[in-house]
Amino acid sequence: MPNITIAGGGFAGVWAALAAAATRHRNTADAIDITLVSKDADLCIRPRLYEGAKADMRVPLRPLLDTVGVTFAQQDVSGISDSAVQTRAGGTLDFDRLILATGSHLAMPPVRGASDHGFAVDDYVSTARLDAHLDGLDMSVARAATVVVVGASFSGLEIATALRDRLGPVARIILLDQGAVAGHSLGSNVTSAIAEALSRADITFVGEETVTEVTARRITLGSGTIIETDTCIFATGLRPSPLVHGLGAQASDGRLQVDAFLRLPSQPTLFAAGDVAAGQADADHMTLMSCQHAMPMGVVAGQNAVLDLLGQPLIRYAQPDYATCLSLGQSDAIFTQGWDRTVVLTGTEGAAMKAQINETWIYPPASTLGREAIFDTILPVSA
Numbered sequence: 001m002p003n004i005t006i007a008g009g010g011f012a013g014v015w016a017a018l019a020a021a022a023t024r025h026r027n028t029a030d031a032i033d034i035t036l037v038s039k040d041a042d043l044c045i046r047p048r049l050y051e052g053a054k055a056d057m058r059v060p061l062r063p064l065l066d067t068v069g070v071t072f073a074q075q076d077v078s079g080i081s082d083s084a085v086q087t088r089a090g091g092t093l094d095f096d097r098l099i100l101a102t103g104s105h106l107a108m109p110p111v112r113g114a115s116d117h118g119f120a121v122d123d124y125v126s127t128a129r130l131d132a133h134l135d136g137l138d139m140s141v142a143r144a145a146t147v148v149v150v151g152a153s154f155s156g157l158e159i160a161t162a163l164r165d166r167l168g169p170v171a172r173i174i175l176l177d178q179g180a181v182a183g184h185s186l187g188s189n190v191t192s193a194i195a196e197a198l199s200r201a202d203i204t205f206v207g208e209e210t211v212t213e214v215t216a217r218r219i220t221l222g223s224g225t226i227i228e229t230d231t232c233i234f235a236t237g238l239r240p241s242p243l244v245h246g247l248g249a250q251a252s253d254g255r256l257q258v259d260a261f262l263r264l265p266s267q268p269t270l271f272a273a274g275d276v277a278a279g280q281a282d283a284d285h286m287t288l289m290s291c292q293h294a295m296p297m298g299v300v301a302g303q304n305a306v307l308d309l310l311g312q313p314l315i316r317y318a319q320p321d322y323a324t325c326l327s328l329g330q331s332d333a334i335f336t337q338g339w340d341r342t343v344v345l346t347g348t349e350g351a352a353m354k355a356q357i358n359e360t361w362i363y364p365p366a367s368t369l370g371r372e373a374i375f376d377t378i379l380p381v382s383a
């Protein structure tokens, strides 16, 4: 029986599994076996984690996959060869087509003490650890009431502004970055709105600084400044899953370069989608490590794995429309459109858009919808 294995149960992997199952069904290709292998039993809604780890940010995989006829294997993948994946438990899963979708993790900088004493908002476990730490702080002690967020790009900004809502006015929140301007990587169209939001939230931005050491009680900066704090949170960017190594050409950020069909040019039985893959979104732009690229890439990779097994023409991946929605606290967000990030909505209107994205659009269809409705949601018939 021909077999498709999907490694990773995040946005790319889940959307790939649903699209592959829909394509199999519509081509009456029931003989194709589809297996999703992931180390976690849930899809983690990572973009919401700046709110803190909440139960509804974990979507159980098994009910959804059972509904569409995809086998779920909860295993940690340790290696990939031409026609099989190896698991850390010592098992092997053979495949005819593989979709690699093992995502990304925080790129923790090589700072002394960071891995022991630093915090992260990267996955459910790291976020729950930070929550427990924050809940235990004695806010009457200056050191405990001081929180430092390292990295003033998308995630760092969302984490720092959410902390103001969570910790109240007593907390001293410092946002630190090696760049001179908060949110500089997001472009000049949004930096003044970001600066205003930080000022409104009473968040101190410290630019052109790095952290050189973290202990349980303080951090040391490159300039020699010492900040007494119990809490240093790193938001220093994402790095693709280590499984990309040795599989093919990598972009400068480590992601696998994929062709227009999301295949690895050197290994055409391997597809890659989501944060492990650098695809061409349009003629001028590569995909970013984001849900808005991971989900559609998953859909195309899922369809193509089935179509390839059936000897049918593959579908080209393209995604020229680009938007961002940056949360800046409970009632503030900036929604932009286009690769130059033209601001479309701010304030409460932006926050309403962020809530819609975070609480509806990035969730997979409910398993209770039933198989046909799930297929129609993931792969509308007109598509």
Ligand SMILES: Cc1cc2nc3c(=O)[nH]c(=O)nc-3n(C[C@H](O)[C@H](O)[C@H](O)COP(=O)(O)OP(=O)(O)OC[C@H]3O[C@@H](n4cnc5c(N)ncnc54)[C@H](O)[C@@H]3O)c2cc1C
Binding pocket: 007, 008, 009, 010, 011, 012, 013, 037, 038, 039, 040, 042, 043, 044, 045, 046, 047, 048, 049, 050, 075, 076, 077, 078, 101, 102, 103, 104, 121, 122, 123, 155, 241, 243, 273, 274, 275, 276, 288, 289, 290, 291, 292, 293, 294, 325
């Ligand atoms: C704090 C934060 C905020 C974000 N905000 C936004 C936002 O506002 N908008 C946006 O578009 N994106 C945002 N992102 C990025 C977004 O979450 C990622 O781009 C998205 O999760 C990528 O999806 P993915 O499926 O490629 O990988 P992931 O969601 O990382 O999923 C990877 C899956 O693979 C599994 N896995 C990993 N390694 C193995 C292994 N060895 N064996 C088996 N399984 C494995 C994991 O358990 C996981 O299920 C944010 C990310 C973070 C951390």
